[in-house]
Amino acid sequence: MNEAILENKCRKPILLTVLGLVVCVGMLAMPYLAGLPRGEAMPDLVRFIGRFHPVILHLPIGILSLVVFIELGSVFCRDGRSSTRTALFFGAATSVLAVMAGFLLFQGESDWADSPGATRHMWGGIAFSSLAIMTFLVKAWTDSGASAAWFYRLLLLACAGVMIFASHDGASLTHGPDYLTKYAPPSLKPLLGGSAAAAVVEKPAAERLVYADVVAPILEEKCWKCHNEKKVKGKFRMDTYELLVKGGKEDKGIEPGNADKSNIIIRTGLPIDDDERMPPDEKPGLTADEILTIKWWINAGASPTQKLAEANAPAEVLAAIAKRVPAAPKENPAVAEAAAQAETDKRAALQKTVDEVQKAFPGAVQFESQATSGLTFTAVSMRGKFSDDDMAKLGPVITGLVSVDLSASLITDKSLALLAPAKDLRILRLSETKISDAGLDNVAKMASLESLNLYGTEISDAGLQKLVGLSKLKRLYVWRSKITPAGIEEFKKKLPDCVIEAGI
Ligand code: HEC
Structure with missing residues (x-):
């Protein structure tokens, strides 16, 4: 069988077709034969294998996506030789493995029994895998001379559609329904189905x-x-x-x-x-x-x-x-109007300096939203070119900043001193920069800070301790720094509500 599929020109794939259909029917019958999840009553081995589901499932997703790209490419450039048949075989085969592992995972968790979301994800996975098998079979038949190229494309498209649906369902199960939308821009939230x-x-x-x-x-x-x-x-x-x-x-x-x-x-x-x-x-x-x-x-x-x-x-x-919940100043329409007017005035006053900075760093400074005067700055497009001297050019806008991204730029502790007056700064990304513990004395002054990224820096436990006064800090990224688990423990005693992402 293997030689047949690896050879570019197939014989009539009758045996493969029978086998493929048997696997499809088997998968469709599986939930009925096994009954409802029995959770703790299942043997440990079942639960052990089930936990491989999140690992395996990326194989078929990757392979099927690649096939879709290759086929799209072939619309523009036909070389007449390459076939996606082998890739489809592996895509279909790994999708069956993912379904099996997923099914064991499902069986091993009694909570899934009354979860409509988990049941829907299971059927989504089975539908995806069956479609992947069918797509492979039809491809094998077209390669052996049958004229069903349009049918193959149609199936591939359907397969990709079901895959997106099923994987999104699965992600919502593990990460919670608002995983995708939580940090989405507010205007995008309803489009992505987020909660209001x-x-x-x-x-x-x-x-x-x-x-x-x-x-x-x-x-x-x-x-x-x-x-x-x-x-x-x-x-x-x-x-x-x-x-x-x-x-x-x-x-x-x-x-x-x-x-x-x-x-x-x-x-x-x-x-x-x-x-x-x-x-x-x-x-x-x-x-x-x-x-x-x-x-x-x-x-x-x-x-x-x-x-x-x-x-x-x-x-x-x-x-x-x-x-x-910060009390919204809206109890009285006049107060709300005055607050909105104050923001508009602030924006107008800032606009000229923003335009000037914009000339030096196109696209880097922006208002956070249309209704506020808070500014965001990102050096991402300049990365390795952005230095302390460039930071100095931001001068007049610094106090208005609410979010700053300096990741992978050339800045040092000097830039942190320049940033110290940014009293409204909530988000600061300093990952992969040359900052040191000494520079954090200035970060400790940024009382509004909610999220700080120190990934890939030389910051140590001594630096971390300087930040314990930042009472609004909710998220801190310290992966690949010199911070130790003991240092994190110590920090958590002072700021228990701050979530620390330390990697594994
Ligand atoms: C990471 C997952 C997770 C989070 C987050 C979580 N729980 Fe639970 N919860 C569980 C699990 C698992 C069980 C079942 C095991 C048990 O009863 O201890 C459970 C059971 C419960 C029960 C018992 C229900 C019953 O009648 O058997 C209560 C009450 C509860 N959780 C309250 C909460 C509250 C309140 C929060 C938020 C502060 C919360 N849970 C957050 C996983 C979670």
Whole structure:
């Protein structure tokens, strides 16, 4: 069989066709024969093999994508000799392996049993693999003289379409439904199917609801990843109010009026090394402010519809809420208008200096959005050419910067000193630059910093310690620096809410 497919001109591939169809039928019958996932009842070997699914699945995706590109290329330039048959064979074969491993993974997780998302992904994978087999078979027949080239192209196209759909489904299962859209520009979010939860902040304070606008966003950020319609860990969904109350395998999710008896409070309040603590595996949990807020809401009866303005929250709860959602200055239309006008004026005043900098560095400085006066700067297109002297030319715009990307540029600690006055700076990327621990004295002054990238720098534990005062820091990238796990531990004691990406 192998010689037949590797030779450029095939004999009639009857045997291959029969074999291919048997595999397709086998895959389609598999879910019916095996029944619902049995989770822990499955042998460890099943669960072990299942975990290879995320590794194997990239093979068919890569191979099939390559075939699509080769075929597209052949529309413009025919050399009449090359055939994608062998590539398709490997694409189809690895897709079957991916489906098998995926199926074992599915069988080994009892939570998948009532997850419509997981079932849909399983069928998507089986459909993709069956189409890949069919595409290969039709290609083998056309190569042996049958005239079905158009049918082959049609199948290849269908196969690629189903592949995109199934892989997106799979990614949503593992990373949560908003993985793709979380950091997308707001205008793109609805196009990509993202949730509109982010828009909530904009609501006038008087209209804000305790559950929908305060409690649910906390749960969305910290819990929905594993407790949603696709992933239903502990048979518990938290993505609607009714399901949140209803609870899971073990108990009701909340007990209105009694926070201390509510499972979400019990589970989140456990010590970090307790197996039952939520979220599991030492993932960043609820902050004290978030727990305080949710407890207050439950004790007050856990209303799904009450307005924050009418809920009589005690001052400490209001303070806790304010820390999460910056109060939008929109209670009064006149105030909102004045705020918008102030931004417009600020933009107009900045415009001239921005234009000047723009001349020296085309495209590098931009307003963050149309409604704000915050500026972003990126040296990415200049990389190896951008130095401390260039940084000095940014002079007048520096105080307006909210996001700066200096990755892989020539800058040193001198540039950090120049950046120190950027009091509104939220995002700073310094990866693969020559900065040193000494330079971080200036970074420590940037009180608004939320995300800092130190990937591939010489920064050490001593430098990291200088940053513990940055109370707004949420994300820190230290992969391939001199920072040690002990240094990270020490840092986490001071800033427990900051997620540190240290690589593996
Ligand atoms: C990384 C995945 C993950 C995240 C994030 C997560 N959980 Fe869970 N959760 C699980 C798993 C797995 C179980 C089932 C095992 C268990 O009961 O301990 C579970 C079970 C639960 C249960 C028990 C449900 C029942 O009745 O059996 C509660 C309550 C819960 N989680 C609350 C939360 C809360 C609140 C958050 C957010 C602060 C959260 N979880 C975040 C994975 C997660």
